Amino acid sequence: MTEGTTSTTQPKRRTRIGLALGILIAFTAAYLVILFTFLGADVGRSQIITSDSSTTADRVSVKVTLLTINADDNAYKVRVDARPEGRYRNPDGSLATALRFTLDEIGGDHTTELAEGQWMPLREATLTAEGDTSLYPFDVHHIPLEIAIADLQGDPVPITVDLRAGLHDWKATATPLPDTHIGDVRLEMTASRSAPIITFALGLMLVLVLLVVVTVGMVTRAVTTHKIGFPTLASLAALLFAIPGIRNSMPDTPPVGTLSDFIVFFWALLTVAVCMSLASLAWLRQARRETEDPAS
Template sequence: MRRLGRRVRHRPDHVRHGHPARGSGGVLHAPQVPARLAVAASIGRRRAAATPRPRPLSSRGRRVLIVILALVALLYVLVVSFYNAEGTNNVTGGIGPTAESGLIITVEPIAVNPLTGQATVDLSMAWQGSDMVDADGHLRENTRVTISSSVGTQEAKFIAGDSLGRLETTIGIDGEQSNYPFDVHTGGLTFSADTYTKASDGSIQSTGPLVIGLQSTGGVSGWDTTSALGVGLSEYQGMDLSFNRAFSTQVFALVLLALAVILSSFALVVGVLAFTNRRKAEVGLMSWTAALLFALPLLRNYFPNGPPVGASIDIFVYLWVIVMAVIAATLNVIAWMNQTRDALYAASAHVEASHSNEPNPELHHGA
């Protein structure tokens, strides 16, 4: 058909409107894809199959995650709140409010050393009243204060004209450090005081006892202290001190212990899987389990105020944790050694064949 001198060719409707051709059966035929794009798509599918994709979080996994985060937040709040209140001294007894004259001794614990079985306390002495001191606080008579504990007796002498002062003393404490972090250590102090004169031969003669009143303040960081003091004023006074680990120390010790158990348990499970051929034995697994043998003893040193090796946590838990890590490392080494040469060659040949059969799309670029 010619129109205005030009030949016009009629195209089928399905071509004119961009629809694919239909076969006799009315089935759509897939469009032809260039070979280069087909190869690239094939390589992309292989790489996608080899690359693990993140698994969607199920409702159960979401609940477990929420519970774990809630526990961590609860532990954090408890530790911070108790840490702010630690280092205090729970005092019972003492001199109380009184206007009577007497020697007032303030006891402040400043250090605890369970390894040596000793605690250090600071003693601050002052006279209440005006019968023994002048207006400037200087003593009218020679004064002697005797402090006794399980480690011995110590005397503090103040001559007339001097002021009463302070001194540090060491007391013995009794407790089982092996019960860490739930160990408790106790000790005691006794006090007496008198005035004295010094004879011509240098000997000291007591001229009369003095009444004493006790009070306590302060505390030791990382320890909860309890002080039980004698009541009122007396010529002979005594006190008992008790030290137990702070709540934050106990919590962190238990958390580190649990982490060590979890790590060694994972290592043992991985070692069993590799040994039973359920997982491939690799050098990386051996390196990881071998590193645990050095990491676990280092983690043991991070226990707050931790005791020497041999405490109950070591005998009941931590040494067994290290044993589990050693077993895991041994299983991984044996599994790696049991891999036959033929199996290794077959695996290597399979990898090489898969790489050689995989076309490189860059070679076809621009073809």
């Protein structure tokens, strides 16, 4: 090997090593970002909303936990755990005063009358919401929630609501509506996909984009060099059927027709189908030439 060849080979080798190290560092950084995004998701985040600004202990504390979300049907299930405090509570935790508890859920307001000395029962309610899953994974859903508590004389009871999202795949926040007042808490909860879900969905989209880019390059090279073989066609057919599987493997993915479908999956499917058609035509022409001129 001459001196000129050696001097040319070494920079190329250093370039390849630097490129490999750069890809490894980028992959490690992306892996750590995704991992800590998942571990740092605020599943147990709590938000306190009160129906009055006083600091009195005479109130009912209500813990609302978001249990399940069916975004396709805009139906949401919450657990409501109410506990009396101050003069409304007996030493054993039961009610010191009879109360009327009203919860707004699907089917209308459900009012329960609780007698003195009774424990406030744990309740589950199904709420309706407004949202559009076609914007997945960036869809946002608005969930109204109203809790009203009064004594049997109709006097309102101060309420403090502790909202908790018990789901790892959703992020929920609540905003008090202007007509919230003592004894009646009216909230608009907002549920959006959590950071790990969005990251995972975007990651799968990126994977599919890279697969399509590599496929286009492979087919272009094979067609221009007239080296189309049956394995190439088989890999294209496999990818064509794998794309819907990749799409459906995204977490909590709604039916076909979402924003992600129009941005990535539809075009990926169309591109692979076009590449397969062109490769098939090139393979047929190549097979015909070989049949007409076996000597070549």
